[in-house]
Amino acid sequence: MLKAVPADAVFTAAARVDLAKTYAQIKATAIAVAGDDGKKAFADLEDAAAGFGVPVNNLLDPLGDQWVLYEAASTGGILFTGVTLVVDVKDPDKFGRTIAALQRLLTAQFGPDNGAGAGGL
DSSP: GGGGGGGEEEEEEEEEEHHHHHHHHHHHHHHHHHHHHHHHHHHHHHHHHHHHHHHHHHHTTEEEEEEEEEEGGGTTOOOTEEEEEEEEEEEHHHHHHHHHHHHHHHHHHSGGGGSSSSOOO
16 A cells, blocks of 8 residues: 555555444444443434435445555645545445445535535635
8 A cells, every 4th residue: 555655755654444343343332331322322323324325334344444644745745735545445336336425415515506616615
């Protein structure tokens, strides 16, 4: 994954994190500690995400465990304008569908009919 970082990078950070497993562990811990309150909190979160058309598992499951964050002049880097996040994707088709759902959600929320058209933001 570090091969993705351009030679002119100002900073680079890399990590191995499986977000789906991390989420499952946080959820299990919250339920073990908080009991029914923890279970309800995660159920509410997951229901809200599913209601927006982006179930939590659909967002996290296709992502791999290798992450690289960098900023480089060649990617527009001046004070975080060129920050780039690279992650391997285990299931490109599922991830593509999730990104399409996110795009539809954002378009519905911030599209031209909602005041975020040309110059709206």
